[in-house]
Amino acid sequence: AQSVAQPEDQVNVAEGNPLTVKCTYSVSGNPYLFWYVQYPNRGLQFLLKYITGDNLVKGSYGFEAEFNKSQTSFHLKKPSALVSDSALYFCAVSLASGGSYIPTFGRGTSLIVHP
Amino acid sequence: EAGVAQSPRYKIIEKRQSVAFWCNPISGHATLYWYQQILGQGPKLLIQFQNNGVVDDSQLPKDRFSAERLKGVDSTLKIQPAKLEDSAVYLCASSLVGQPSYNEQFFGPGTRLTVL
Numbered sequence: 001a002q003s004v005a006q007p008e009d010q011v012n013v014a015e016g017n018p019l020t021v022k023c024t025y026s027v028s029g030n031p032y033l034f035w036y037v038q039y040p041n042r043g044l045q046f047l048l049k050y051i052t053g054d055n056l057v058k059g060s061y062g063f064e065a066e067f068n069k070s071q072t073s074f075h076l077k078k079p080s081a082l083v084s085d086s087a088l089y090f091c092a093v094s095l096a097s098g099g100s101y102i103p104t105f106g107r108g109t110s111l112i113v114h115p
Numbered sequence: 116e117a118g119v120a121q122s123p124r125y126k127i128i129e130k131r132q133s134v135a136f137w138c139n140p141i142s143g144h145a146t147l148y149w150y151q152q153i154l155g156q157g158p159k160l161l162i163q164f165q166n167n168g169v170v171d172d173s174q175l176p177k178d179r180f181s182a183e184r185l186k187g188v189d190s191t192l193k194i195q196p197a198k199l200e201d202s203a204v205y206l207c208a209s210s211l212v213g214q215p216s217y218n219e220q221f222f223g224p225g226t227r228l229t230v231l
Contacts, residue, residue: 105150105158
């Protein structure tokens, strides 16, 4: 069975500082990994994905994530945080299961960027 | 491009009543997902359609939940009878045709269900 762990319920960072939101996964094959963001009173939005190839993937709003197979991690990063980045972030993994691809989401990490 | 539409946005019912949610995906998106998101948790996949066929419904509580996508476009999720623990936000998402694992999902605004 596949699973996703987001070990931090909340991450606090000052505006202008780099941010990292952690994600680790557990799968038995090659994972497809995603990050989504949920702004207050808005639906989930896609940020970026890793399918294959370069371990560093770039996404929307200046975010990037690094796939690390040996550590089974897919941490979300941004060099300089903005107050407007404050939101709920979800990591997700999609893996073949019985001929279909089943997405599994983490429980989410609340990012708070302080002015 | 219009996004994923869901209705109603909010619903309050008493336990043992029935309720239905509607979703219209983005035009051309063959894959449709229904999720349940309980407060403080990530979305949990209930059912996944490819066109009008079910790809996976292993986490759908089939004794009380049902879903259909008759014409391969919009979809309805029903709960009958509802329990207190069904209180959650029900999210609908869609993605392009093809390998769903490659494609990011587009989410609707969700329906917040409160069961009293």
